[in-house]
Amino acid sequence: MSYQVLARKWRPRTFHELVGQTHVQRALVNALDQGRLHHAYLFTGTRGVGKTTLARILAKCLNCTANGRGDEGITSTPCGRCDSCQAIDDGRFVDLIEVDAASRTKVEDTRELLDNVQYAPTQGRYKVYLIDEVHMLSTSSFNALLKTLEEPPPHVKFLLATTDPQKLPPTVLSRCLQFTLKHMPPERVVEHLTYVLGEEGVAFDESALWLLGKAAEGSMRDAMSLTDQAIAFGQGAVRHADVAAMLGTLDHRHILALAEALADVDVQRLLAEVAQLAEQGPDFAAVLDELSSMLHRLAVAQMVPDAVDNSHGDRDVILQLASRFTAEDIQLYYQIGIQGRGDMVHAPDLRSALEMTLLRMLAFRPQGVPKPPRTQLPLRREPSETVAPSETVANEANASVQVADKASSVPEPLPEVKSAPEAEAVSSSASGADISNSQVASQPSVPVAQEASSYQEESPAQEPPPWAVESKMATPEREAAEADVAQQTPELATASEAPATPGPTATLTSEPVDKPTPVSVPVETPAVTATTGKLDNAQWLQCFDSLGLGGLTRNLAGNCLVESDDGALLTLRLDPSQEAMQAEVHQTRIERALKEQGMPRRIAFYVAELASHLETPRQREDRLNQERHANAVDLLNHDPHIQKLQQAFGATLIESSVKPADEMR
Numbered sequence: 001m002s003y004q005v006l007a008r009k010w011r012p013r014t015f016h017e018l019v020g021q022t023h024v025q026r027a028l029v030n031a032l033d034q035g036r037l038h039h040a041y042l043f044t045g046t047r048g049v050g051k052t053t054l055a056r057i058l059a060k061c062l063n064c065t066a067n068g069r070g071d072e073g074i075t076s077t078p079c080g081r082c083d084s085c086q087a088i089d090d091g092r093f094v095d096l097i098e099v100d101a102a103s104r105t106k107v108e109d110t111r112e113l114l115d116n117v118q119y120a121p122t123q124g125r126y127k128v129y130l131i132d133e134v135h136m137l138s139t140s141s142f143n144a145l146l147k148t149l150e151e152p153p154p155h156v157k158f159l160l161a162t163t164d165p166q167k168l169p170p171t172v173l174s175r176c177l178q179f180t181l182k183h184m185p186p187e188r189v190v191e192h193l194t195y196v197l198g199e200e201g202v203a204f205d206e207s208a209l210w211l212l213g214k215a216a217e218g219s220m221r222d223a224m225s226l227t228d229q230a231i232a233f234g235q236g237a238v239r240h241a242d243v244a245a246m247l248g249t250l251d252h253r254h255i256l257a258l259a260e261a262l263a264d265v266d267v268q269r270l271l272a273e274v275a276q277l278a279e280q281g282p283d284f285a286a287v288l289d290e291l292s293s294m295l296h297r298l299a300v301a302q303m304v305p306d307a308v309d310n311s312h313g314d315r316d317v318i319l320q321l322a323s324r325f326t327a328e329d330i331q332l333y334y335q336i337g338i339q340g341r342g343d344m345v346h347a348p349d350l351r352s353a354l355e356m357t358l359l360r361m362l363a364f365r366p367q368g369v370p371k372p373p374r375t376q377l378p379l380r381r382e383p384s385e386t387v388a389p390s391e392t393v394a395n396e397a398n399a400s401v402q403v404a405d406k407a408s409s410v411p412e413p414l415p416e417v418k419s420a421p422e423a424e425a426v427s428s429s430a431s432g433a434d435i436s437n438s439q440v441a442s443q444p445s446v447p448v449a450q451e452a453s454s455y456q457e458e459s460p461a462q463e464p465p466p467w468a469v470e471s472k473m474a475t476p477e478r479e480a481a482e483a484d485v486a487q488q489t490p491e492l493a494t495a496s497e498a499p500a501t502p503g504p505t506a507t508l509t510s511e512p513v514d515k516p517t518p519v520s521v522p523v524e525t526p527a528v529t530a531t532t533g534k535l536d537n538a539q540w541l542q543c544f545d546s547l548g549l550g551g552l553t554r555n556l557a558g559n560c561l562v563e564s565d566d567g568a569l570l571t572l573r574l575d576p577s578q579e580a581m582q583a584e585v586h587q588t589r590i591e592r593a594l595k596e597q598g599m600p601r602r603i604a605f606y607v608a609e610l611a612s613h614l615e616t617p618r619q620r621e622d623r624l625n626q627e628r629h630a631n632a633v634d635l636l637n638h639d640p641h642i643q644k645l646q647q648a649f650g651a652t653l654i655e656s657s658v659k660p661a662d663e664m665r
Contacts, residue, residue: 005224005225005228006196006200006224006225006227006228007221007224007225007228010196010224011053012050012053012057013057013060013078013080013089014057014077014078014080015028015029015057015076015077016077018050018053018054018057019050019184019188019192019220020049020050020182020184020188020220021049021050021054021181021182023179023182024043024054024179024181027179028054028058028061028076028179029076032061032074032075032076033076035074037062037074037157038176038177039152039156039157039158040149040152040157040158040159040160040175040176040177041055041058041157041158041159041160041176041177041179042134042160042161042162042165042168042173042176042177042178042179043055043159043160043161043162043179043181044161044162044163044165044178044179044180044181045163045180045181045182045183046163046181046183046218046219047163047219047221047222048216048219048220048221048222048223049181049182049183049184049218049219049220050181050220051132051161051162051163051181052130052132052161054179054181055130055159055161056088056089056096056130057078058128058159059088059093059096059126059128059130059157059159060078060080060084060085060088060089061074061075061076061077061078062074062124062125062126062128062157063084063085063088063093063095063096063123063124063125063126063128064078064079064082064084064085065082065083065084065125066079066081066082074125083123084123084124087123093123093124094122094123095121095122095123095124095126095127095128096124096128096130097113097127097128097129097130098130098132099113099129099130099131099132100132100133101131101132101133101134101135101136101137102132102133102136105136105137105138105141106138106140106141107138107140107141107143107144109141110137110140110141110144110145111144113129114144114145114148117129117148117152117153117156118153120155121155125155126155126156126157127155127156127157128156128157128158128159129156129157129158129159130159130161131158131159131160131161132161132162133161133162133163134160134161134162134168134172135162135163135164135165135167135168139169142168142169142171142172145172146171146172146175149172149175149176150175158176160172160176165178165180183217183218183219184216184218184219184220184223185218185311186210186213186214186216186310186311186312186313187213187310187313189209189212189213189216189220189223190206190209190210190212190213190313192220192223193209193212193213193223193224193227194206194209196224196227197209197227197238202231202236202237202238203236203237203238204237204238204239205238205239205240206313207240207313208230208238208239208240208242208243208244209238210311210312210313211240211243211244211247211249211252212226212227212230212238212243213311214249214311214312215247215249226247229246230242230243230246233245233246250282250283250286250287250290252290252312252314254273254276254277254287255287255290255291255294256294256314256317256321257269257273258270258273258274258287258291258358259291259294259295259298259321260321260324261273262325262333262358262361262362263321263324263325264324265362265365267359267362270358270359270362271355274351274354274355274358278351283350284344284350284351284353284354285341285344285350287354288337288340288341288344288354288357289341291337292334292337292338292341294318295330295333295334295337296334297309297318298318298321298322298325298330299322299327299330299331299334301318301319301321301322302322302325302327302330302580302581302583303327303580304580305319305322305580323582323583323584324583324584325583326366326552326583326585326586327552327581327583328366328551328552329365329366332361332364332365332366333361333365336357336360336361336364337357337361340353340354340356340357340360341357343357366551534565534566534567535562535565535570535599535601536562536565537561537562537614537615539562540560540561540562540617541615541617541620543597543599544557544558544617545617546597547590547593547594547597548593549589549590549593552581552586553585553586553589553590555578555581555618556574556578556581556582556586557572557586557590557617558616558617558618558621559574559575559577559578559616559618560572560573560574560575560605560616560617561573561610561611561614561616563606565601567601568601568602569601569602569603569604570594570601570602570603570604571604571605571606572603572604572605572606573606573607573608573610573611574605574606574607574608575610575616576607576608576609579607582605587603587605590603591603628660629655629658629659629660631660632658632659632660632661633653633655633658636653636658637653
């Protein structure tokens, strides 16, 4: 007996043997069981998904003479043993007329076919016309078919199949029940090939089946044909190396190796993998395409793990690899990969273009937001603060210095007092301080950093003069910080809150002064009262800003509550909406920031719903922003100038455009 190929040998003969297409199977089975039969069916879909197979199974159901129940009649479970079923399986059933529309496109062929429609079936219950590739018929052939297709004799059924339903006239589509068959996913192909090869007794590698399933591109017939070829190529076995060589495709393991080198930021291993690829003479443009496709899968794995494409059978590997990247790294790598693909046409050779693209990914990878310096600096005066007369004089004499919140700029020298009237203003407003013009004019100009350091070295515990203590800005953050300072340094808090009295507060003699009088008192608010103690949620809120976190790490930590702290392990309860953002790099950054604050801890995340009575740093920030916005809107509503505009011109305040003063700065 001659060899029969796998695609024909394992062709389904009943609906229950059909692989996939559950939606079509269900509709046809229910229609057959209930006797609700249409006179024309149209099956659409790509090649090798089962259009002709479904039509033949339906023809057997209509003409089976001994169904599974032992009686005669239409059934959804043909027996496969009666003369009609065996004749249809063998292709010799006279009442099943199969027409290849691709070779019989003329109107004369269609008219000849329809001349026999009026005659009753010879052997079966129905005369079935199976027209394959029906979209190839000419316009005249469709016109000749329309009337018979709409009202055929009761003993005639039309089964049409096509891969391009867009080419069919709407008049034909409206006369048929249309069933669209889906692509076969690689998972379904691998599952079916595993069963077939097991029944055939052929040894195989599962990874080789994934290569075949990917190469089949949704066609089960193509997968069976490629499996036949792989068995012959591998001398009776289906092995990964043989299938990769037969298909001439890129080994997916090389792409995984490149992605792992990117995750480890290992440039040497990255170039070594490219060199190993070059020995096989691959298409380097295809390598970059595959890498970009993998970066897309990694991004999906971080955001929606359940939606990861498993076309390569490496879902678990992708999920594990995704945890080694940050989201910003993947997005940047993908963008660089897409742009590098377009630049390949301008490169001297494709290998150097691939290497430069990979090196560019690592050269421009995010390094994190730099942390603000933790050195003690003089306090900065806010523009909205009021200045007392005594402070005005001191500012003219010593040039009050403003320092940025997060990054210190190059210190500028204090301006010297050049005119005598300015010195007289100083002596007249000092309220008892005996200062001569020559003493004020001879005061040297000293940079801010030197001035602050000299004051700390000379008198670290000395209370500053009243004019050096800055006024308070009425914001919740500053009030909370000053309350914390007041608990730990009550003397300083008392000094800062004491009102300026007109009495003498400082006396300057005529002796030369080696070091200038300090401008302000450097105050550094500690993050936690005792670094050796255990963190609770209140202390977590206090120390959060001082950790200096940025980017996605700050966003992740800002959505956490303190679950527990035993002094060595800090467990943070994470909002479930941020679960996909977990990564080892964020955990490492938080642990490093806590260690720099004198609180060495290991971090563990616990995903659960947040407690309603506790507040995360992100929630606190949102609340404070809302309060500041509400205060700004209230101030504008009560402003007399705004009220005049509203009364005179009917103006309306757009509250969404209002920004507090601290945001404007």
